[in-house]
Amino acid sequence: MSVTQHDVIIIGAGVAGLTAGAVLAEKGCNVALVAKGEPTACLSTGCIDICSLDHEPLHGIGHLPEEHPYHLVARAVIREAVDRFGKITDEMGLPYVGSLETNRRILAALGTFKNTCLVPSTMAAAPQDEKDDLHIITFSGLKDFYPSYIIARRGNASFSTYEAGADTTMGLAANFERHDFLEKFILWLEKIKIPENKIAFPAVLGLESAARIAQKIESSVGKKIFEIPTIPPSMPGRRLFNVLKDYFRKKGGVIYWSWPVSGVEKAKNIVEAVITPSDGRPQSLNAKAFILASGSFVGGGLHARRDTIVENIFNLPVFVPGKRDDWFDSDYFALNHGIGKAGIIADSSFRPKEAPWENVFVCGGILAHTEVLKNGCGHGLALATGHAAAASCLEYIK
Amino acid sequence: MKYEHCIRCTICVENCPVFRVNPDFPGPKQAGPDAQRFRMEREKSVDKWVLLCSQCKRCNMACPCGVEPAEIILRAQQKYGLQHPRTLAHLLFANNYYLSALGSLTAPVANKIAAMKIGKKIFHAMGIATYIPFPKFSFKTMRGKNKRKAKAAKRVALFYGCFINFYRPDIGRKIIRLLESFNVDVVLPPQWCCGLPALGNGNLTIARYFAQKNAASLSNYIDAGYEIIYTCTSCGLCLLHDYPGILEMPQGKKIAENTRDLHEYIIGLIDDGYIEPQFGEVKRKIAYHIPCHLRALGIGYPAAKIMKMIPGLECEIFDDTCCGLNGSYGFKKTNEATAVQLGNRAVSLIKKTKAENIMADCGSCRMQLGGLSGMEALDPAEVICESLGITGEK
The missing domain is CATH 3.40.50.10700 (AF0625-like)
Known part of the structure; x- marks a missing residue:
């Protein structure tokens, strides 16, 4: 079995895993990150929800039930995590705006508002109320983005359609990365003479250069522009994933893709290595400590059986919210599904409770009692707990 | 096939390079798990667009649910290839090994023709693109260097792959020198195309034909105590993943277990303290x-x-x-x-x-x-x- 020694191995390449990884790599640790596939961050709006229940996110956190994992993280650490995130995204060319003091709104594709905290600069100009009049640009053939939904909710909006030669978010974003396409598009935009004071686009304005592209359009037409998140494939989510990943690598982190962890090697209460069943012979990676950031159900961290919920890598005890009947609310669109509480309960050092492991830490969506949808706290919780778990892990290996 | 595990999250679609630039390809989700529901075993294959998939496998790697859309599409490609007349380009590339062997034997002439206008015209007429220069055939190949020394403690059999063999045998020879400098004995077992080009061109029959020949040869060397080393990662993936998988080689598991990437092997030597380069x-x-x-x-x-x-x-x-x-x-x-x-x-x-x-x-x-x-x-x-x-x- 091939063996390589690391200080820390992180399982999962989502916001939590990449955050923890970057913190450790910055402190000079030899960090490897293993991932089965791509994280659900790629499916997200790219916005950082800290806590959407209240106008002030920190205030909202204060009102969360006492078992919520946010309470394991000191306020100062949450602030530090958010500041650091701002610095990283600035450095990597995907600036975010917003502050921990107040939530802000972005416009959703249905014309409704979504409460969030930090938004990419391409969504910064989203209207905060009904007053702004909008012009919406869409692209012919683009599915699941219908300006009429927004217009039906706001009287002061109209739309135009551009023929872009692509009809998917991915294809459009690739086109916007091309200089000639962008020039031609801006010419068209200037020609149609938009009377409204703000212009809205589905979130397809490029991949790695989105901030720059949005700026260029804005300065050419002399109006504020902003993006509206689409259903997946979501470009803002992918941009977020890309910058966090690139930053982790830049700090010396190593990533192993298509590396699903199938088991562990252990001695007493120490995990020594994780194993993957690659084609041919199993591969293993050794480390002094492990951080589990494998997400919840969609990310593959938790698995629901007929009558229980399991975690397959370390076989950690999982908090199961009652019997199967209690997992789901009868209203499909309710945010109150009991299953949102399922996950791993961590102690204040972010080690899993009631598990024998000394050198295993957990963070992110796999934690219990998060109720991410109800509380609007997905990426924010990932940032905060990723940070805190990394700090705890660092203390352990030093 | 695990197409029913798909939760339609579209992470595979985000990762598909072809989908990004070619609107005719519906993406791995639709071409893979979605379409699979409608593919009846007894019905003729009608989805010609499966041929647009390049088999880069990025969808497999991205999927959080282990669906492996590329595998589903690969099988659909084989079925389509079997039931429909093949284009000349598909046939030629499936037999790339023989084509390259011929090109290599006639290298001085073949390279000249390939670089000439008339050569490009011929290529175009056969449905072959020439936006980058066709690689130059090398008259000298890797063959004929099959000496067994069996002195060092470590012994490997090198699966060099067609590219090195027919176009860049100089790299192959460097690799042999490199391994020898690490006190590793290198032999070149009898070998043919790994079969991947045939699979990629929807020709399971030819792919199996090559795989059988390679599997028998490599298996002999493994029995004699050799580890198989590949340098081309696509040949490697075919040996490790497709031989035991879609190509159904009986020796597939054994080959997969005893085959390593060149650099993985060198890292192993360093890890074990066998060498300190x-x-x-x-x-x-x-x-x-x-x-x-x-x-x-x-x-x-x-x-x-x-x-x-x-x-x-x-x-x-x-x-x-x-x-x-x-x-x-x-x-x-x-x-x-x-x-x-x-x-x-x-x-x-x-x-x-x-x-x-x-x-x-x-x-x-x-x-x-x-x-x-x-x-x-x-x-x-x-x-x-x-x-x-x-x-x-x-």
């Missing part, structure tokens, strides 16, 4: 393009680890982009536009870094990126040899 300085910035199939192997990036040991070398990893050529995929006229767009994107990202060289484990990636960028594209083994002062000549 003294890497010399290579002062250069290199853009390391990770071939899709290296990612799919799930062994990390072993060559990147070695690059970190070389003093002075700056090596930046690019693993988000597919080069677009995918073996013979981009050489088909129907896929030319896709391949060129993908390749240009990969090159533009590399050029931003001001790297002096491109590096890639896979010959076809090197051909594409080198051809489109005009930069020199190296095999990682060439860089290691440079660092250790090993030349191709004895």
